Amino acid sequence: MxxxxxxxxxxxxxxxxxxxxxxxxxxxxxxxxxxxxxxxxxxxxxxxxxxxxxxxxxxxxxxxxxTLAMPAGETLIHAATHIRKLGCGIRRAVLDRMNIQLAFATQSLALQPQRCWHLGLIVHELVMHAARHACFDARAGQIRIKLTRTGALVNCVILDNGSRPAREASDRELRIARDIARALGGRIEQGFGAEFTSIVLSFPLTERERGANWSIATRQMRAPRRTRATAPNDAAPVSCRAADALGGLLSPSHQMDAP
Missing domain, CATH: 1.10.287 (Helix Hairpins)
Known part of the structure; x- marks a missing residue:
């Protein structure tokens, strides 16, 4: 035998x-x-x-x-859609019960399936990390996800309006997220302020992703721009955000919107 x-x-x-x-x-x-x-x-x-x-x-x-399942196939995935869907799942399962708001600012970004999955795993861990360790004091808890591309570099920023002391001992929990970031060829960095904490994931696009995203950007530049009417209730969240510490860290060209 x-x-x-x-x-x-x-x-x-x-x-x-x-x-x-x-x-x-x-x-x-x-x-x-x-x-x-x-x-x-x-x-x-x-x-x-x-x-x-x-x-x-x-x-x-x-x-x-x-939502966290490993994708099948080789077709490129719209990362912004995936991150928003993931964020909505986190909000319903966790954040709503903790009275923490979640908002997004995302650009169009095409990623290979496994790399998009890796991005989602990191975002999930970073958002949960913020929810567990942020010290919001008397402030209403806010977590924001910003996903952008500059040339061949992707930046994903997780911002919250919690302070630093409650999370100094929690950095070891980011070890797995850092390992996944290295698998993407990138890295994770942290920043702290009196009323905010930011974690930034940066990684380069692959050659296939660069070609796909260049094509997407070209089509968007050629497409006619349509003016979107602003609903009365759209103005309120923007005016409320202008004064907080996180708002100053975000590009004015990327308005945050809740899921």
């Missing part, structure tokens, strides 16, 4: 990751069903509400987990 060595299994890493993701998804779905069934059986309004909230929380994490 021949014995196969572990190295001879021939399973690509992506297959194992997708299988693990599938099992976690099924496990969370099973837990949601159990909690939902218990909410139906239990007596008392307070108990029913508590179990329903647990089921809703688990559903939010399940949706977020699906």
């Amino acid at each position: 021949s014995v196969l060595s572990p190295a001879s299994s021939g399973l690509p890493e992506g297959v194992l990751l997708r299988e693990l993701h599938h099992r976690v998804t099924n496990g969370v779905a099973f837990a949601i069903n159990l909690v939902a069934a218990a909410a139906i059986r239990v007596e008392g309004t307070e108990a029913k509400c508590a179990l329903s909230e647990v089921a809703e929380l688990l559903q939010g994490y399940a949706d977020l987990h699906r």
